[in-house]
Structures are given as C-alpha cells and as structure tokens.
Amino acid sequence: MSYLSPGEAAREIHRLSRLCQENNKIEPELYDQYKVKKGLREANGKGVLTGLTEISTIYGTKEVNGEIQPIDGELYYRGIDINKLVEGFSSEGRFGYEETVYLLIFGKLPNEEELDEFTKLLAYNRMLPDEFVPDVILKSPNKDIMNAMARSILTLNSYDKNSDDLAISNVLRQSIWLISTVPMIAAYSYLAYRHYMTGRGLYIHNPKPEFSTAENLLRIMRQNKTFTPLEAKILDIALVLHAEHGGGNNSTFTTHVVTSSGTDTYSSVAASLCSLKGPKHGGANIKVKNMFDEIKKNVKDWKNDDEIAEYLLKILRKEAFDKSGLIYGIGHAIYTKSDPRAEILEKYTMLLAEEKDRMEEADLYHRVARLAPELMKNERKMYKPVCPNIDFYSGFVYNMLGIPDEFITPLFAIARVAGWSAHRIEELICTNKIIRPAYMSVAKETDYISLSDR
Known part of the structure; x- marks a missing residue:
C-alpha cells in the first residue's frame, strides 16, 4: 500500500464528505413526532428545565393571567x-x-x-x-x-x-x-x-x-x-x-x-x-464588531436611517456581511424588551466614546439598535420582541479601549x-449525579454484508 498524494487525499476527503452528509440525515418531522426539544428549548423559545441554581436569576418575561408577557430584562x-x-x-x-x-x-x-x-x-x-x-x-x-x-x-x-x-x-x-x-x-x-x-x-x-x-x-x-x-x-x-x-x-x-x-x-x-x-455564544461579540465594520464601509451617510435600514435588510436577506441572515448582537434567548447588561454597558459606552472622540460611531450604534428590532420583526414575523444584547456594545467598548x-x-x-x-x-x-439525557435512535436495522459482496 502506498501513500496518497495531497491531491488524492483532498479528493477522497471530498468524496467521504458527500457520503457523510448523505448518511446523516434525520427527517425534520421526526423531531415533532417524538416531541424532541431541539436545543433543549420549547416551541415558544423557553428553555427546558434541567436544573436548579441560586447563583443568578434572569427574567425576560412574566406570566399575566396565564399568558407570557415580555418585560424589561x-x-x-x-x-x-x-x-x-x-x-x-x-x-x-x-x-x-x-x-x-x-x-x-x-x-x-x-x-x-x-x-x-x-x-x-x-x-x-x-x-x-x-x-x-x-x-x-x-x-x-x-x-x-x-x-x-x-x-x-x-x-x-x-x-x-x-x-x-x-x-x-x-x-x-x-x-x-x-x-x-x-x-x-x-x-x-x-x-x-x-x-x-x-x-x-x-x-x-x-x-x-x-x-x-x-x-x-x-x-x-x-x-x-x-x-x-x-x-x-x-x-x-x-x-x-x-x-x-x-x-x-x-x-x-x-x-x-x-x-x-x-x-x-x-x-x-x-x-x-x-x-x-x-x-453562537461568546464569539458573537467579535461578529458584532466585524458586522459594524461592514456597515461603516457600505453605508455612506451614518445619520440616514433609510440607508442604514436598507443595508440591515440586506443582512437579514443573506445578501450582505457573512450571508448568515443574522444581525449579530440583536436578540437573546431569554431577554425580550431589554437586556439589563446592555443598558448598563451602553451608558458607559457613551462616556468612553466622548472621551475618545468617537461619538459619530456611537450614534451609528444607537441607530442600528433602534432600527434592527423592528426590521427583524417585520422580516421574520417574530413572535416576541427582540433587543440589543450585551454583545452589541461590548465589541465597540473593547475597540475604544484598544483591545485587539x-x-x-x-x-x-x-x-x-x-x-x-x-x-x-x-x-x-x-447534585452529584451524572447528567445523562436521552437520545432516541431512529435508525433502521439492516443486515451485515460481507466485504466481498458489498
């Protein structure tokens, strides 16, 4: 047996990648059929209860007359x-x-x-x-x-x-x-x-x-x-x-x-x-910073709400930035009307922007924070309000601090x-008990075929 050449190895990986994707498909309707909580989240976005803690408490909604209502975070x-x-x-x-x-x-x-x-x-x-x-x-x-x-x-x-x-x-x-x-x-x-x-x-x-x-x-x-x-x-x-x-x-x-x-x-x-x-987690803050770099390049008038909204719609429609369709820094798994961390950081962001003479950029962040939630709501037909989260401002703060x-x-x-x-x-x-949730197998049984008969 001889070694593969680099080109042959790359082609083999490409072939195996197609095979991998073909044989790792679970029909989406099966998740509904077996009531699987994808991402450990309910259909309304609420997390599945998996534990108890006294360390911190987070509220983004409250129950009023049996209905879940958005609240300030x-x-x-x-x-x-x-x-x-x-x-x-x-x-x-x-x-x-x-x-x-x-x-x-x-x-x-x-x-x-x-x-x-x-x-x-x-x-x-x-x-x-x-x-x-x-x-x-x-x-x-x-x-x-x-x-x-x-x-x-x-x-x-x-x-x-x-x-x-x-x-x-x-x-x-x-x-x-x-x-x-x-x-x-x-x-x-x-x-x-x-x-x-x-x-x-x-x-x-x-x-x-x-x-x-x-x-x-x-x-x-x-x-x-x-x-x-x-x-x-x-x-x-x-x-x-x-x-x-x-x-x-x-x-x-x-x-x-x-x-x-x-x-x-x-x-x-x-x-x-x-x-x-x-x-999708902590790395979102650098995504926000990179997204704003693109906004600054492509929006000529940072004080023009219509021009900003037009570019944000391009992001939502997967026509701009990283083509993911996400406006990074907007929305949170729990918070709806506001993220208290973002509101605190925003206040100090403005103080630092004034010290660093970067109020024009700070104003652009304000405009995107105001425009993006409504655009997302209309474009995505969202069932709950969305707000800027802490990642929205943290990248800008760190940039002003000279953090690479x-x-x-x-x-x-x-x-x-x-x-x-x-x-x-x-x-x-x-607790002192191993966490071991269940996964249901939906694989079909099949016979083993000898190598010479495959």
Whole structure:
C-alpha cells in the first residue's frame, strides 16, 4: 500500500464528505413526532428545565393571567439586582469585579475586611508557575487565543499535585487560582501570537498586586503600561456584566455536564471555554464588531436611517456581511424588551466614546439598535420582541479601549471563569449525579454484508 498524494487525499476527503452528509440525515418531522426539544428549548423559545441554581436569576418575561408577557430584562447575582450591584461599587469609587467574584462563589457580599483579604488572595494566586510563560505559552503561539488559553489551562493540571481531588476546599483553591491566572494566560497568549505570528515586538509585564483585575489587564496588554481611570472603570464593569448569566447558557451548562462526570477543575473550565468561543455564544461579540465594520464601509451617510435600514435588510436577506441572515448582537434567548447588561454597558459606552472622540460611531450604534428590532420583526414575523444584547456594545467598548479583535472573546472568557467556578461548586455540592439525557435512535436495522459482496 502506498501513500496518497495531497491531491488524492483532498479528493477522497471530498468524496467521504458527500457520503457523510448523505448518511446523516434525520427527517425534520421526526423531531415533532417524538416531541424532541431541539436545543433543549420549547416551541415558544423557553428553555427546558434541567436544573436548579441560586447563583443568578434572569427574567425576560412574566406570566399575566396565564399568558407570557415580555418585560424589561432583569438580572440578579445571588438575589441582588445587577443595576444595584454596579451602582453600589461605582458610587463608592471602587472596582467591582473582585467583590462580584466573592458574591457569586460564596453567596454573599463581603464586608470590608473580607474583601481586602480576598483581593489579596487573588493577587497572591495571579503569578503563573516559574517558566510557565516561556515554556508553555511563548513556545506554542496560536492565532486562536481561546484555543491557546484552553491548552494552557489544561497544562496547569500538571502543576497541581492534587488535580483530581474533588473536595470542595480543593476545588475552591483551584477555582481561585484559575480566576486569578486566566487573565494572565489570555494576555500572554495574545502577546505571543502578536510577536511570533505577526512580527511585532514582544513585551511581558508582570501584574501588580495592588491593581485590580481590570487594571492589570490594561497594564499587561499595553506596551507603555498606562491607562486612564475611566478606561479601567469601564473594563471592570464589563467584567462584572460578563461574569455570570444563569446555568442554562451553553458554556455554563457545559460546566454542569462536565463537572457531573467527576472530572477535574482544569478540564471543566477548558471545556466551558471551548463552548464559549463559538459564534453562537461568546464569539458573537467579535461578529458584532466585524458586522459594524461592514456597515461603516457600505453605508455612506451614518445619520440616514433609510440607508442604514436598507443595508440591515440586506443582512437579514443573506445578501450582505457573512450571508448568515443574522444581525449579530440583536436578540437573546431569554431577554425580550431589554437586556439589563446592555443598558448598563451602553451608558458607559457613551462616556468612553466622548472621551475618545468617537461619538459619530456611537450614534451609528444607537441607530442600528433602534432600527434592527423592528426590521427583524417585520422580516421574520417574530413572535416576541427582540433587543440589543450585551454583545452589541461590548465589541465597540473593547475597540475604544484598544483591545485587539483577537482578544475580544477571550475577555468574555476571563470574566466568565467566575460564574463557571460558582456553578461547578454548586453542582458538586448539590447534585452529584451524572447528567445523562436521552437520545432516541431512529435508525433502521439492516443486515451485515460481507466485504466481498458489498
């Protein structure tokens, strides 16, 4: 037997791809016949109930006289309204991500002493093992920063003598280590890619123990290590808003599924991160940014609603942008009339746009946010209202902060490690049963045919 040539191998893959598609078709009507909830969602869009949680609560509708009615979105972290949480630490001139992590994991707000000790604990855990950066991150640069992060997180397992211990004290130790180090892993992974794959200069800055997570990220990502107070404040708020969003979102449900198998913390977080990178989930924020780049190129008058609407219709009709028919950043699985995270971020987006002299772009975002829901409703005959979600503004915010496109989705992951950690601990304490839903086989039985007779 001889090896195939590259051309022969490519043709064989093409042939097998057609065969694969021909023999993996399930008739759509069978899903209705057997009452299969595709995507674990009911026909009205509501998620199938698969678990209980106390970590966060999300409302996009309410029941009135037996009917489901859209409402302005509500989000609670451990029972605290997200608006009140953000207003609380902002009004006191403090960063909020660290106390949000504490709230999510321990179920209560820390007092001043507890917050100080916890912040010091995060700072203590922020440094990576000796030689980890040169040996693991710099030697294997990857243009896909999320995949680079997943590899590094899995590699941390080999530095942990108790990696498989599922005692809550040990899982908590591992979770705090990951919450602290993942921002560093992400930043250094990007800087390695930037240097080795795009030919730009390499700089590695160590975190400062007295800095918050947001401040350290800006310090490490920038060659001059400088940032304004408003920049750090807005990045901190973005991390808070991305830290958690219920147990049913794809990556957090992954946390529950993988944790239920009894696997280690590093595998659990890496799996959730790989789920988050998908463009239908956390990867949507870079899609929004890229979509707006196309809108800016193709809409000549950014103040002309008719011209903007015309291009949005082209996107909906699969004639423009990525031909998916999606206006990214508009619509959410739960929120209907509004996404509270988007409304909070929008307010700070305007402050940053003013500081950066980018109000013209900010106005374009406002116009698309106003026009897109109605266009989608009319074009798609949608049964419920849609609104801008947090991804709609986050890409613009990060762009104004000088965050490169490759680092936008990793920032989401950095924040969400807190929520994943809280859910992993909750799953281990409360359930301790492997998640194993049913799949019904609809394959027809057939006889085995010997090779010579096929």
